[in-house]
Amino acid sequence: MVDPQLTPQGKLRHLLTLDGLPAAMLRQILDTAESFMDVGERDVKKVPLLRGKSIFNLFFEPSTRTRTTFEIAAKRLSADVVNLNIATSSQTKGETILDTVANLTAMHADMFIVRHGQSGAAHFIARHVAPHISVINAGDGRHAHPTQGLLDMFTIRRYKGGFQNLRVAVVGDVLHSRVARSQISALTTLGVPEVRVVAPKTLLPPGVEQLGVHLFYDMREGIRDCDVIIMLRLQNERMKGARLPSAHEYFKQYGLTAAKLARAKPDAIVMHPGPMNRGVEIDSEVADGPQSVILPQVTYGIAVRMAVMAMLAGGGGD
C-alpha cells in the first residue's frame, strides 16, 4: 500500500503518524529542527520561508500548548495563521468536516493542522484535500500525535546524544495515550534497544506487547537503570468507568517521586508531554527538579514543528 504521507519521490507530503516513516526521514526532521533552534534567539525571530502561505489550525478538541506552539512555529516561518476552534463553531451548526475543509480550501489554505477526538480524522482530511495542501496531525483520538513524538525524540537526542544503548521507560496511561503510541513507534524506529512500558494492567491497550516493548506492572522495577523516563498524563477526562481505585492510590503506585526516581540512572532525564497532574502521575519535587526536562520539551516543540512545516511546504505540495 502506498504511504499517503510520502510523495513518489520519498518527500514528506503529510505528517499523520510516525508509524512506517523510515529512520532517515525521522533523522532529517530532527536535523532540520536543530537548525531552527537559534531562530528564537535572534533579533528578528523569523525566517521568510513560508511567507505568503496560509496555515489553518483546525482544532476540533481543545488544546493550549500544542495549538500555541504550532502557531508560534508557523509565525516564525512567516506564514499567516488562522486558528479555528471548531468545537465552538460551525460544526455545532451541523457542518460536516469535509464541508469545513472545502470552505477553507476556497479561502486558499496551504496547510491544515488538525486536532480531533476521533482516531483517523487527520487521515480522512488528508485523503480529501486538494493536491497542494498538506495536513499535519496534531493529535487524533487515541491514535497518534506525531509532532509530540518527534519533539520527544529531539529532547532525548539533545540530552543523550543519540538513541543507541538507551533504556527508555514510558510510564502511565498508555491505553488512552496517542502520545505513547507515537513515542514507542519513533523510539523503535530510531533503534533504542530497550523500550519499556510501565502501567497497571487496566491502563494497557490489548496487544501492546506486539509493539516490541518490555512490560512492567511494578514501577520500581520498570524504571530501574533507565536513561529516560517519560511520564504520561493520567487522562482523567478520558477515564470511562472505574479503571483505577483513586488518584491518590495511583500516585502511590505509579506517581514519579524522588524516591522512585533514585532507582533510575543518576543522569536519567524526566519527560512529560503536559499538561501535568501534579501529585497524580508526578511529584512536584521531580517535575521542578534538576532531572526534569519538561520545559525544554516545550521550547524544542517549536523548532520541531517549524521543521515539519518547512519540509511539507517545500516538498509536499504540487
Next chain:
Amino acid sequence: MLVALPDAEDLITRLAAAVRSQLAADTAIVGIHTGGAWVAQRLRDALSGDHPLGELDISFYRDDFSRIGLHPQVKPSRIPFTVEDRPLLLVDDVLYTGRTVRAAMNELFDYGRPSQIRLAVLIDRGGHELPIRPDFVGATLAIPPGQNVELRCDDGRLSLALK
C-alpha cells in the same frame, strides 16, 4: 570548451592580500555554507588580528524555496557576535547570479543592523542576475551557463573543479 581553473590556494593568498589593509579591527568575517565558510576560515587565518568568525546556511532565505523545497541537509547558522553596528565581510566561494548573497544579507539583517557589509569571493564567474558585485575578488572568470565551478576541500587543501 574547457576553462582553465586557477589554483584555489593561490586565490586565497591573493584575496587575503587584497583584504588585509582594508578591514577595521572589529570587522567580523562571515562565510556562506559550505564553500564560503572554508574560504572565510582560511582568510581569517591568513589575516593578522582576531576577527570574529561566523557561518551562514541560507537555506531558510532562498528565493527558490517554493520551487525546489528545503535542502535536505540544512546546517545551523552560527553568528557568535553582535551584528548591530559592526562592519562585516561576507565571504563566498563563487559569485554567480547573486541570489545567494542577497539571501545571506537578508539573513544577516535578522541578527541586527550591521554598519557595513562588503563582499569577498574567490571567483566571480559572471552571469549576475542582481545588482550585486564583489568588493574583493580572487579571480574573474567567464564560465559558460550550464557549467558550475565547485570548491572542494581535501584534508584542509582547497581546489576548484568544473561540474
